[in-house]
Amino acid sequence: MLVFNNIENLQQHLSSLPINNLIGFVPTMGALHKGHLSLINEACIQNDIIVVSIFVNPTQFNNPEDLEKYPRNLQTDLALLEDTNCDIVFTPSIKEIYQSDITSKNFNFDGLENQMEGKHRKGHFDGVGTVVKRLFEIVNPTNAYFGKKDFQQLQIIKKLVQQSNFNIIIHGCEILREEDGLAMSSRNVRLTDAQRNAAPFIFESLKRTQSMFKYNSIQEINTWIKDVVDKNQHFSLEYFQIADEDTLREAKEKELNKKYRAFIAINAGEIRLIDNIGL
Ligand code: AMP
Numbered sequence: 001m002l003v004f005n006n007i008e009n010l011q012q013h014l015s016s017l018p019i020n021n022l023i024g025f026v027p028t029m030g031a032l033h034k035g036h037l038s039l040i041n042e043a044c045i046q047n048d049i050i051v052v053s054i055f056v057n058p059t060q061f062n063n064p065e066d067l068e069k070y071p072r073n074l075q076t077d078l079a080l081l082e083d084t085n086c087d088i089v090f091t092p093s094i095k096e097i098y099q100s101d102i103t104s105k106n107f108n109f110d111g112l113e114n115q116m117e118g119k120h121r122k123g124h125f126d127g128v129g130t131v132v133k134r135l136f137e138i139v140n141p142t143n144a145y146f147g148k149k150d151f152q153q154l155q156i157i158k159k160l161v162q163q164s165n166f167n168i169i170i171h172g173c174e175i176l177r178e179e180d181g182l183a184m185s186s187r188n189v190r191l192t193d194a195q196r197n198a199a200p201f202i203f204e205s206l207k208r209t210q211s212m213f214k215y216n217s218i219q220e221i222n223t224w225i226k227d228v229v230d231k232n233q234h235f236s237l238e239y240f241q242i243a244d245e246d247t248l249r250e251a252k253e254k255e256l257n258k259k260y261r262a263f264i265a266i267n268a269g270e271i272r273l274i275d276n277i278g279l
Helices: 007-015 034-046 064-070 074-082 094-098 116-120 124-139 147-165 188-190 193-198 200-215 219-229
Strands: 002-005 021-030 050-056 089-090 145-148 169-173 234-245 260-268 269-278
Touching: 002 007, 007 089, 007 124, 021 034, 034 050, 034 124, 034 145, 034 169, 050 074, 050 124, 089 124, 089 193, 094 124, 116 124, 116 147, 116 234, 116 260, 124 147, 145 147, 147 260, 169 234, 188 234, 188 269, 200 219, 200 269, 219 234, 219 260
Parallel strands: 002 089, 021 050, 021 145, 050 089, 145 169
Antiparallel strands: 234 260, 260 269
């Protein structure tokens, strides 16, 4: 496994590979867990070379404290990657990616960016769009892998590829969960024991939403979820939204032939957790 922190050296190496090699790319912010590794496993099936990037992107954090406290452990990450089929790790510095201008470009993703995470984390998707576009230009992969854990991000990256005419296939990978149902996340290590023990509640509520969706109105589900989160001493609800999977617009009524998903963002003290489920 080769580790590069410099764009020029990375590109020199990539251009020395056989021209017909398929390159699979997995962008991450590090603090790797099995969820990230599942993306790498998926990439291994379809590619000759696997590139993983580790870069905590400052422009996608709307909250400076969240950025500061974001877990970083490069040595542990590299050790974990050694045990996978990852061929290349790209760990650029902020300067390497942004030079001296650490700002985002403004994107219009046909309104996808204004829903949910976009509404609650101002500028978040401009930051994501800026860094992913830059990474795609640097790595120029055949395939790129993103988790459905960040379903809105996945839809936005698909739109970015379309709008920028990148010749990259975007793959959405299933959410990996702990045995008790909590979606794996780099932020989970920041939970207190009490919060961690209570956290399966999030996925349990989503599963209940899924079964309620057959017989209850969206209005009834919205009221129910507000009520159960209100009663839970560990969490406060930032948003819950049942949305059309394609437009991500909030659904008020169920319509035939549309695919819906339920999205939730919950705060456990200062730690923000998100999850979603297909309905
Ligand atoms: P992050 O390091 O949080 O930016 O995540 C990097 C990639 O891993 C993103 O595409 C995430 O959606 C994906 N990811 C994070 N957690 C999970 C999970 N539990 N299951 C599947 N994919 C995940």
